[in-house]
Amino acid sequence: MFSDSTITENETRRDLPAHLEQLLRTICFRIRVQGREALKNYSITAAQFDLLQRVYFNGPQTMTKLSQSLGIAKSTTSGLVTRLVRDGFLDRRRDETDRRVFTVAITPLGEQVIKSVIEMRVRYVEEVIKQIPEEKITLVHNALDILYEVMSPKQH
Template sequence: MSKKVENLLRDICFRIKVKGREVLKEFPITPAQFDLMQKLYFAGEQTMTELSRMLGIAKSTTTGLVSRLENEGFVERKRRKNDKRIIIVVLTKKGEYVIDKVIFKRIEFVEEVLKDFDNNSKEVLVSLLEKLNNSVKRRGG
């Protein structure tokens, strides 16, 4: 049962991700750069070390991603107000626009898929997903 649930969740998440990433064709952004931008969007400003840890990649790789995104105006580096020695990476309005557009595309796709469900089924689905999400969070996932 667990194997089936994991497989279904992975497949669903992958298909939604792919649909949303169709938007990236409009921008000079790689999937790796998008992942970095998405981390900033949801977690807020981060240091290079924090970003590297979140993404599970080397700091040198993170630096390259940030540099290219900064050159395109999607992120910027700033000094922390309380400690000028620390450089943070911040998503710009242009970067936020890209993430918002991808999320909107994902939501549109999910809405289209949910047309196959009656209202009761949608409510049951949401309830079960919330229960699953809470259980995952409790276990540190």
């Protein structure tokens, strides 16, 4: 029989990663949900948004690379891209170095979608900060700086 009080300090330490992962999972999920609210202003699906985001952050790329980085079939990518091009969020052009290849790039309207989502996320974080006592805000800021720093790819 185990009760909470029998948990030793070692066991607590062992459970810490799982506990922090759960906290982070919930925090990330709530911000994500708030951000995606912005998509309701555009007729864009979650799958289309994932693709758009990929092009926004990684720059213009070929359909093949896009399929690989999203881990979806080329035919699925093609369907998503076709609708995003039709609705003005993406541009499909022939590659300048290899005319047989098509490259996908984001349009100003596509950029606007990404920025709207980020804006909704920032607004939510702003609401959250308002509920945190002044003296704890620095603590949160420092903690996120530490996590960000440790998670950044190391320069060798």
